[in-house]
Amino acid sequence: MQDEHGYDLSQHVKRVAEWTTQDDGRGFVNQYFDLYYHWEKDDLATATYVRRTPSKVCILGVAPTHTVAQSDCIQAIEPMKKKKDKITNNPVIAQITLGNGQRVPVRARFRGHFLELNPRLQEDPDLLRRDPFFEGYLAVIKGFDDPPQMAFAGFKSRQQYEQRVNGTLPDQVVDNEPFKEPEPPHDNDHSNDNGINTTDIDNDNPMELDDTPKKGSNYCLLM
Numbered sequence: 001m002q003d004e005h006g007y008d009l010s011q012h013v014k015r016v017a018e019w020t021t022q023d024d025g026r027g028f029v030n031q032y033f034d035l036y037y038h039w040e041k042d043d044l045a046t047a048t049y050v051r052r053t054p055s056k057v058c059i060l061g062v063a064p065t066h067t068v069a070q071s072d073c074i075q076a077i078e079p080m081k082k083k084k085d086k087i088t089n090n091p092v093i094a095q096i097t098l099g100n101g102q103r104v105p106v107r108a109r110f111r112g113h114f115l116e117l118n119p120r121l122q123e124d125p126d127l128l129r130r131d132p133f134f135e136g137y138l139a140v141i142k143g144f145d146d147p148p149q150m151a152f153a154g155f156k157s158r159q160q161y162e163q164r165v166n167g168t169l170p171d172q173v174v175d176n177e178p179f180k181e182p183e184p185p186h187d188n189d190h191s192n193d194n195g196i197n198t199t200d201i202d203n204d205n206p207m208e209l210d211d212t213p214k215k216g217s218n219y220c221l222l223m
Contacts, residue, residue, distance in 0.1 A: 073099035
């Protein structure tokens with residue numbers, strides 16, 4: 001199949017087959033937005049998801065196995081953060097009150113700035129339970145400029161989540177751990193920003209370094 005310019009479109013037909021008005025563009029979202037899951041201590045009732053856009057804007061929501069999604073109804077959703085609040089140390093983003101009166105906190109397990117709670121949830125909080133991946137998402141957070149392996153350390157992939165639901169997740173996959181802030185340098189760390197050990201610098205001649213090649217090392221001196 002070729003278009004008027006001679007491009008072969010057959011390789012794309014299958015990919016976009018579900019991108020129709022009937023699915024409200026959900027196929028597009030699933031194809032191009034990174035999807036991560038997090039749950040605590042092997043408990044899928046705490047599972048949340050994050051969709052990350054290329055611009056690092058992140059959509060936070062509850063996974064289908066979450067206590068909230070499994071409940072009969074939702075009475076209210078109370079936001080615990082304001083616009084532009086800094087998100088660190090796994091804070092509670094919202095308190096969810098279920099139909100039985102149980103209050104369930106939902107945390108963000110990554111760093112960023114809080115942008116908004118889903119405005120649809122003010123009029124229809126039960127969307128969070130009925131359609132958690134799309135109209136019922138919880139919040140929007142602008143992630144920090146961390147690489148994905150740092151921003152989502154301890155998160156799992158969509159495949160791993162589905163394997164955990166089906167009981168087929170390999171044993172070697174460890175439980176999720178929340179992101180930990182980098183530790184500040186210790187007082188006895190004498191390295192400067194370039195990784196050079198400043199104890200090797202002659203204070204009387206600061207440009208002179210210990211430039212003796214070490215046996216067996218790949219040595220170079222950058223001037």
